[in-house]
Amino acid sequence: MNPPNSRAIVANILSELLSGHGSLTTHLAKHKEQDEFSLIQESCYGVCRWFNVLEHILSGLLNKPLKTSEQNLKCLLICGLYQLRELDVAEYAVINETVSAATVLKKPWAKGLVNAVLRNYLRKKDEIEQALVDSAPAVLQAHPQWLQNQLNKQWPDDAGLIMQNNNLRPPMTLRVNQVHKSRKDYLEVLADSSIQAKPGELAESAIYLEKPCPVSDIPGFAEGWVSVQDEASQLIPPLLQLSAGQRVLDACASPGGKTCHILESEHSLTECLAIDLTETKLVRIKENLERLGLKATLLAADASEVSSWWDGKMFDRILLDAPCSATGIIRRHPDIKLLRKPEDVKALQHIQLNLLSALWQCLEPGGLLLYSTCSILRPENEELIGRFLESSDNAKYEGIAADWGVECRFGRQLLPGGNQGPDGFFFSLLRKT
């Protein structure tokens, strides 16, 4: 049998994404055993991150556009351009392997074309790159046009920086389980292991690693001293104002990072119920709980169909980390740029409002519901809360007094940070009267 061709694998994954199938995470999971997995992973992430730029360059190198049926060939060419532009791989190796990938994609007729396009790029590289800077600055922001428009409209002063930060590689952030060690003590443990790190400025439990590393290299990870979680999510438990004896619901809980953090923050809750849609999603939560030595009640259910799972006992606190466009975490999931369509936002709003209205009936009068998303689009955030408040006669918006983020009409918005900053995230706190 012939060996796998990593460029062909990348082209097939990207072509699936462009057709709206799966996500980078699900596709890459199938290739973990490949020898060249790191190259496959790096190329997939990089191509998604810079797709619009690469597509623009490719169109200038083709005499006539490729047929739409040649999507995987287009993805192969784009992958080749990415590797020539960004990776430290010998040019001849990129060209040879990309040319032979055309055969693996069952398009041996395209070998000459692949060779010509890639060599042409190398020959005219300086000219092409200069033309990009001069004539197509919007292309260099590497975001789909609809999203650029939305960001420019909704965040006119910040859109440029948001997009710039979205194109950075994300930091690896830890959450210290302060049951075991204080953040200060754990930073010393890291220093003893020669892992460069610094405390987060917003969340008291957050630590930024200077360089990402495998969790197996992190001291005490298996023992539950720390978890991997972005700093933005770590702001949640303090906002919930937890205290002993409360009954807490985490409504869209997988992978359980926030559930665990809630339990780490308050050990004497009467109950913490974590719900997500499927048993598969609960497995992730279970693994996290076990590693950290915590206990929660888990339930596979659609949280918005209250009659299917609720026992009628009120919750004192509800966390609704709602499904969203994930436009605040593009740096972690650059495939969002290819997968998300403008019409998705409307469908998501519908789901968000349904969840919020349904869960509201489970909240004890006087209790708090924290609505959060990893979206930076106002229709999913403050506008959604505004719509809910209009339709409800027993909901009151509680401001969040904090020195982080942007104060919005009905909540607080974190915009995507730089190399050592948090994800884009929205928080809104509501009290039942």
Next chain:
Amino acid sequence: MSILQILEFPDPRLRKTASPVTVFDAKLEVLIEDMLETMYEADGIGLAATQVNVHKRLLVIDVSENKDSPQTFINPSFEIIEDELVEYDEGCLSVPGFYETVSRPAIGKVSAQDLTGEAFELDAYGILSTCVQHEIDHLNGKLFVDYISALKRQRIRNKLEKEHKKSA
């Protein structure tokens, strides 16, 4: 050691069913050495004895990145563990220049003997799983092109026959 000639589709000898290996001697060891050398020379990751015109149930595989972890499977069998299938663009040293998408069980248990005749088992997943199944097919006279449409198979046959005439 020597490089062996690899049979190419549609050579009828690729359709023979191989018989079990019963003698584990020095001759077998030489054959394995030669098959590995032939596989590495051809940039392959797996080779079945059938492909070098030896109709014994024997295959060599090396799926490592540095080509330094050869594995030998004598009298191998593959037992499906899970129903999950994976698709893979397979190519074959006996069908040079062609790739086709084949769907096979993702995970399985491989039972075989090593070159001393000792039995062993291992769980195969990822590329190893696909490769073992592809090579065991050879021992049964089967090729990856048997999984695709007759029309596509005929087209590949015609092209390779033309190549073979040219080089004959």
